[in-house]
Amino acid sequence: MLNAATLDSRAAERLVGFPGFLRANGFGVGGGDAVPVLQAARRVGLLDPQVLRWSLQALLCGRGDEWRRFDELFDAWFLPANRWQAPERRDAGGGTLGGTCPRGPAGHHAADDEGEDAVHPRDTASPHETLSSADFSTLTEREHTLEVEALMRRFARQLRHLRLRREARARRGARLDLPATIRRSVASGGTPFHLAWKDRRRVRPRLVLLIDVSRSMALYSFFYLRLARALGAELNDVHSFIFHTRITAVSQALHDPDPWRAQERLHLMAQGWAGGTRIGESLAQFNRRHAPRLVHSRTAVLILSDGYDTGEPQALSDALAQLRRRARRVVWLNPLCARPGYAPICQGMQAALPHIDLLAPAGDLASLQAVLPELIAALH
Amino acid sequence: MSAERSLELAALQQELAQAGYIADPPLAAALLLMQDLGRPLLLEGDAGVGKTEVAKVLAATRRTRLIRLQCYEGLDAHAAMYEWNYQRQLLAIKLLEHDERASTKDLAQKEQDIFSERYLLKRPLLEAISCDEAPVLLIDEVDRADEAFEAYLLELLSDFQLSIPELGTVHATSRPWVVITSNGTRELSDALRRRCLYQYIDYPDHAKELAIVRLKVPGVAAELAQQIVAFVQAVRRMELQKKPGIAETLDWTAALLRLGISVIDVDGADRILQTLSTLIKTRDDGAAFPREVVARLAATC
Numbered sequence: 001m002l003n004a005a006t007l008d009s010r011a012a013e014r015l016v017g018f019p020g021f022l023r024a025n026g027f028g029v030g031g032g033d034a035v036p037v038l039q040a041a042r043r044v045g046l047l048d049p050q051v052l053r054w055s056l057q058a059l060l061c062g063r064g065d066e067w068r069r070f071d072e073l074f075d076a077w078f079l080p081a082n083r084w085q086a087p088e089r090r091d092a093g094g095g096t097l098g099g100t101c102p103r104g105p106a107g108h109h110a111a112d113d114e115g116e117d118a119v120h121p122r123d124t125a126s127p128h129e130t131l132s133s134a135d136f137s138t139l140t141e142r143e144h145t146l147e148v149e150a151l152m153r154r155f156a157r158q159l160r161h162l163r164l165r166r167e168a169r170a171r172r173g174a175r176l177d178l179p180a181t182i183r184r185s186v187a188s189g190g191t192p193f194h195l196a197w198k199d200r201r202r203v204r205p206r207l208v209l210l211i212d213v214s215r216s217m218a219l220y221s222f223f224y225l226r227l228a229r230a231l232g233a234e235l236n237d238v239h240s241f242i243f244h245t246r247i248t249a250v251s252q253a254l255h256d257p258d259p260w261r262a263q264e265r266l267h268l269m270a271q272g273w274a275g276g277t278r279i280g281e282s283l284a285q286f287n288r289r290h291a292p293r294l295v296h297s298r299t300a301v302l303i304l305s306d307g308y309d310t311g312e313p314q315a316l317s318d319a320l321a322q323l324r325r326r327a328r329r330v331v332w333l334n335p336l337c338a339r340p341g342y343a344p345i346c347q348g349m350q351a352a353l354p355h356i357d358l359l360a361p362a363g364d365l366a367s368l369q370a371v372l373p374e375l376i377a378a379l380h
Numbered sequence: 381m382s383a384e385r386s387l388e389l390a391a392l393q394q395e396l397a398q399a400g401y402i403a404d405p406p407l408a409a410a411l412l413l414m415q416d417l418g419r420p421l422l423l424e425g426d427a428g429v430g431k432t433e434v435a436k437v438l439a440a441t442r443r444t445r446l447i448r449l450q451c452y453e454g455l456d457a458h459a460a461m462y463e464w465n466y467q468r469q470l471l472a473i474k475l476l477e478h479d480e481r482a483s484t485k486d487l488a489q490k491e492q493d494i495f496s497e498r499y500l501l502k503r504p505l506l507e508a509i510s511c512d513e514a515p516v517l518l519i520d521e522v523d524r525a526d527e528a529f530e531a532y533l534l535e536l537l538s539d540f541q542l543s544i545p546e547l548g549t550v551h552a553t554s555r556p557w558v559v560i561t562s563n564g565t566r567e568l569s570d571a572l573r574r575r576c577l578y579q580y581i582d583y584p585d586h587a588k589e590l591a592i593v594r595l596k597v598p599g600v601a602a603e604l605a606q607q608i609v610a611f612v613q614a615v616r617r618m619e620l621q622k623k624p625g626i627a628e629t630l631d632w633t634a635a636l637l638r639l640g641i642s643v644i645d646v647d648g649a650d651r652i653l654q655t656l657s658t659l660i661k662t663r664d665d666g667a668a669f670p671r672e673v674v675a676r677l678a679a680t681c
Contacts, residue, residue: 028570036417043416044385044409051385051409058410059417062573064424064564067580183466186494189477190470237566288619293564322664 008046014078015041019060021077025069028062049078147365148223149230151372156234158376173199205300205328205379206237210286212305214244214277220335220363224304225266227368229254239294242269243282249290277308279348280315287322300329300379304362306336309348316348320355329357331378333368337361388412401430401437402584402591410579411438420537420558422573425581427563428625435518435559442557445515449504451525457532461542463501469494495546505532509540509552517556523566530569537575584626586613592626597633607644607681608633614677615659618668624659631658649675 019033036059044055053074061067180196188194209228213221221242228240232255240251253265295301301323309316324330332352336342337359344353353359358378360371389408396403403411411434414421423431439446449460476490502510508517519533536542540552560576562568584592590609593600600608612629624632635655641648652674660666 028573030574039417040413043413048386050405051389054406054409055413057406058413058421058577058579061578061580062570063578064580067578182470183464186464186466186469186473189473287621292621296565 011041011046012038018056018077022060022073025073027060027066029060033060148226149233151365151369152227152230153234155372155376156231158372173197175199205298206294206296207231207235207239208294208299208301208327209238209240210247210283210301210303210305211240211242211250212244212277212279212303213242214308216277216306216308217335220304220306223364225250225254229262239290241286241290243277243279243286245276245278245282247282247286247290276310277305278311278315279305279307279309280311280313280317280319280351283319283323284315287319287326291323291326295323295326297328299327300331301327303330303332303356304335305332305348306334307332307344307346307349307352309346309351313347313351317351317355320352324355329379330355331358331360331375332356333360333362333371335361335363337363339363385412395441396437397595399437399440400595401433402588402595403434404588407434407579407581410577414557414577417577418555420560420576422568422576422578423559423561423581424564424578426583426623426625428623428627429581429583430626431561431581432518432520435516435561438557438559439516442514442516444513444557445511446518447504447508447511447515447556448518448520450520451522451529453524453526455525455529459503460505460529461503461532462506462544463503464495464546465499465501469499472499497547500544500547505536506542506550508556508558509536509542509554510550511554511556514554515556517558519558519560521563522560522572523562523564523568527569530572534571534575537572583616583623586610589613589626589629593629593633596630597637600633600637601642604636604642604644605633608636610681611644611677612659614680620660620665620668621662622660622665624661628659628661632656634658644678644681646675646679649678652678 015037016034019027019029019031019037022029037056040055040059041052044051046052053071056074057067057070061070175198177196177198181192181194184194184196185192209224209231211221211224211228213225225240225242228238228250232238232240232251238251239249240254241247242250248269250266250269253262253269256262256265320330334344334349337344344350344359349359358374360374362368362371389405389412392408392412393403393405396408410421413419421434423434425431435448436446472490472494476487500506504517508515522530522533537558540555541549543549560572586609589612590605593605593609594602597605608629612624612632616623632655635658636644636652639651639655641651641655644652649671653669653671656666656669656674660669
């Protein structure tokens with residue numbers, strides 16, 4: 001094996017800086033990764049950039065979206081500036097969904113100084129467009145946060161007690177676990193002193209939240225996003241999406257530990273929010289792209305929307321029927337439901353009603369609190 | 381050094397092809413690196429893109445055993461790591477009780493014996509680290525197991541040792557080649573991801589899929605293979621609930637051959653429809669393939 005000295009020191013420096021550059025671009029790599037990078041480079045050699053690229057890709061990527069962004073970042077870091085043609089911005093057009101971070105590579109200076117300063121001017125302009133439609137600045141405001149968190153904690157605690165059919169070993173239970181009892185009896189020479197029991201296992205359903213953020217929902221969407229954030233902090237299997245005319249995953253952005261950055265990321269994702277609502281289309285899109293991966297027989301889907309749909313009611317009905325077949329429960333929380341004299345007569349709700357397990361009001365904290373027992377019952 | 385590496389890479393691809401697997405250069409590079417750094421390889425991608433096959437073919441080219449652990453919900457340490465053979469332990473205890481000749485010294489000896497390796501049943505993870513020759517350990521669909529199992533796995537993958545309370549720590553006699561696959565139904569922990577090399581496997585493009593069909597079904601005519609692959613690629617571009625994977629393509633090829641179909645064209649749409657059950661696996665998707673659609677697809681192939 002060659003030793004470190006054989007790597008030209010300039011190249012080594014460049015290589016060592018690469019994990020930091022990836023980190024600045026949102027990769028989950030740490031400072032410790034510089035060592036395996038050097039090791040790999042020593043094994044692979046530097047003359048053939050392709051082999052080095054593939055090796056570092058295997059080494060430094062950890063998930064699918066990192067895998068897809070890697071090539072661009074590798075070019076940006078290693079190729080001389082004139083050879084790097086800025087690749088087309090696939091995520092800038094808004095067609096892709098994974099775009100939790102719709103910017104080009106952050107310059108490596110960003111890693112050194114402030115982290116987020118290197119955002120391109122075009123991206124930073126976007127918040128001004130969306131401020132009129134939805135205001136996320138309230139997302140982390142102190143005022144109601146404590147109450148929301150307390151309620152979600154209670155909800156989460158009750159969810160933990162949901163039991164499904166599957167059995168598992170338990171301290172106390174209704175049925176004897178014979179294999180385990182015999183196994184334990186070995187210690188006492190074959191006399192079963194300590195009995196082992198089986199009981200129904202507690203399996204919390206997975207929660208998928210689909211939050212309507214169209215203009216008609218502007219009053220409520222920030223509140224729902226806060227719910228999603230608080231719920232995600234309590235439970236680990238919560239997946240949140242926002243939709244208006246298309247659907248976008250927001251779990252990662254919501255759970256960004258830095259609240260300021262969480263706001264910023266949501267702003268970036270919300271470009272062009274003021275448009276109409278196409279619930280059916282958004283749900284169909286969800287069925288295609290996310291449902292096969294996320295929705296299984298223990299999944300409860302919560303749709304948070306007022307049901308005002310500008311799309312085809314038939315599309316909504318079809319998409320919901322498909323979703324209903326996959327999921328365990330589909331619950332629709334409608335903020336308007338609590339108003340006196342409300343009846344679900346708008347086309348969207350009419351189309352949806354046959355396919356949902358529960359329609360409940362959730363206009364504010366109080367009504368949500370009131371509906372919680374019903375909600376828990378529906379999730380059973 | 382680097383010229384050697386690309387030669388090595390080409391040689392590995394060649395070797396894999398001989399064993400029946402067409403590997404992209406990035407995958408081959410990752411397999412080489414896995415050898416260099418001794419890290420596990422985490423494979424992600426849709427169902428049916430050939431993730432599990434990587435481990436099988438790796439075992440074949442290394443001429444070593446493949447030990448497979450299929451993960452499922454509720455997988456526990458007893459099923460994954462080790463289990464005491466308590467029937468035999470009890471039997472030994474009973475025999476000892478009735479053995480009147482045994483002295484106290486014998487008894488002490490026997491007592492220790494009850495929790496010795498003789499009574500230990502090795503499950504895949506323990507088996508994999510106690511082989512003389514390094515095997516390939518395939519941990520299939522790790523996302524189905526729960527978080528607790530991931531924690532056991534981390535201990536194994538970081539130190540290559542297992543602790544058994546009654547017996548002590550078992551160190552690896554050889555380091556297995558670990559291949560982990562995931563379909564992404566649950567987010568894996570960052571700790572696990574960080575310990576592994578990563579590879580995302582996508583559906584194959586036209587050229588790669590054609591090579592796979594030619595390799596796996598040698599009896600198929602070049603022109604038909606071309607058409608089959610074009611058809612399947614077109615089907616994948618449609619919006620389906622369940623896209624056909626590589627295994628489906630191969631099944632379909634076999635079905636077409638069995639029916640004696642030698643060319644895909646508009647007139648053959650009816651016969652193609654009969655075989656579509658090998659490609660289309662849900663009712664909704666089936667509804668998206670009336671005769672006209674099949675005929676149109678066939679015409680473009």
